[in-house]
Amino acid sequence: MSTSDANDQTGSYVHAGKPFDRDMTYIPDRITVDARDGWPVEAGRYRLAVSRACPWANRTIISRRLLGLEDAISLAIAGPTHDKRSWTFDLDEGGVDPVLGYERLQQAYFARYPDYPRGITVPAMVDVPTRAVVTNDFQQITLDLATQWTALQREGAPDLYPEERRGEIDELNRWMLHRVNNGVYKVGFAGTQSDYEREYRELWAALDELEDRLSRSRYLMGPAITEADVRLFPTLVRFDLVYYSHFKANRQPLFTMPNLWNYTKDLFQTPGFGDTIDVEHIKEHYYAVQTDINPTRVVPLGPDPAPLIDPHDRDRFPTDTWGPGGTAPQPPLAAEVVDPAHTPLVVRGR
Template sequence: MANGEFQRDQRYVSTRVTADGRDGYPVEPGRYRLIVSRACPWANRSIIVRRLLGLEDVLSMGVAGPTHDERSWRFDLDPDGKDPVLDIERLQEAFFARYPGYDRGITVPAIVDIPTGEVVTNDFEQITIDLALEWTKYHRDGAPALYPLELRDRIDEINGFVYQDVNNGVYRAGFAKSQEAYEEAYHRLFDRLDMLSGLLARQRYLAGGMITEADVRLFTTLVRFDAVYHGHFKCNRSKLSEMPVLWSYARDLFQTPGFGDTIDFVDIKRHYYLVHSDINPSGIVPAGPDLSGWLTEHGRERLGGSPFGDGTPPAPPKEPVPAGHGAR
């Protein structure tokens, strides 16, 4: 470990919403609220998975604004600055309702029990797995198998190194406190992206011929790369748009229903450039980059496969990104 390396706090509320209710929180339609910010890559995963599986009508979603302070995410996009279902101004209130004085990270995504107003979990990795495996009774017809048993070992392997070197790797570069720590994270990131480029030159998706949980996890980092990580986090060997295979792969996913229609580039940029005042003390939010390339032809159909396997695309979004906030 390099001196000055960024260390992510991975202490989460780990109770789960499961089909059998073994932690005291059984899957029930309408009982829980998924709290997200469209700015956050970890929360973006759960937005995508919820949409791909068609869970919008059974698991409601509250959207916090793109900025937060030491007291947590705020519902400043809602009328009167309160979540309309939970009647709270900050996500912190749901954590304090269950754990008074909670002193760990108050993060999104989080699932809140509506009747009690208490947080159930903010374990972002487990949330999407449980949506795929525990909420199957309420999946839409044609929902994809995002974590199929026959691919699970491979998905877990990919998720492991993608998290270490890419998802968290950009943060390890951006928040490094020494040149040594920064350069170690930088080289690990681009070595891994080069490895992934080699893999994705041969197959359409990370685990084979259909979209899985692994693609969701990589996508939410790639889609923020040129807008944020390349400059803000000094991950500047190459832009995503300068890495041909990964750029076409990311566009393929972006143009797939359930992916690009969840992306709010305005909130993404506001979050990173306003919240990280130690990195960007001026608080100036960049006007670029040009986003029109996200909608250009990707050509990856030639690799075969089917995005949803034997399933079908989700219907148009019921909670669309605000006009002017997506690619155009």
């Protein structure tokens, strides 16, 4: 998405009198086994630029972890805030990404498109030799990690996009994108009262459907994790932290919905999911950057994220979390461990 998951870089996302309309035009190039777009799958060639604050980038971080592609694809982590130009690598020493040599992700876009007219978005795959962006198509990136990078995946990597179920997964993902993942933004950035109320009802109708769906199986598609879970989790884990209050999606907190909340806790406690979440980066990004709806830029101290590591009840369902032959991923690389002060995973010594 663009630098605040909306349509531009400036911090201005609410357009009075208009509904929220996300620009869904992205660089369509793909990294594939057959190099159909000129970008072959190759270990060490590409760097995945992300921010832990962004839910769309969070998907790619999770997929990379679950599939064990850390050694094949390096990670450039931008800070949680930005200015009107670009995400910045202000977390790195000297404010410069150590591999690309850039201060701003914008530089990778301009290396390929000097007059790039759209938002400088994360996630983005960058070609290390040329230091130029390859693609920022967040929906395709995770599908390609699952299907094109199989030769470089770890032993025991789960099949997140099983061929026999791709039609079902695609249908559910399209629905979730418009009704839930982007639905919270349609609520939060609505330009009129009537737009807000319509999108609010649409969002909650969809969340009610998911609450019902998750009353019948441990994960969205049954006993095993799939691409659908990778796409839903980043929205759910941010819901009570920011969407409930900041986006006025406040019919009720997620923790009052037993299936959705226990599902969120379950995934948070699953290797590869919760260990990618930086609570402080998430809150700082939304509240400090989106000044149209939080002009003071005050970042709330709450809510307490510690309940994410409370016991859940999802093991009441038939379970094959990693699928046939699959295993849990290894712990994150030392350089990619979330600051312990920013995650509830260590709040109670877990």
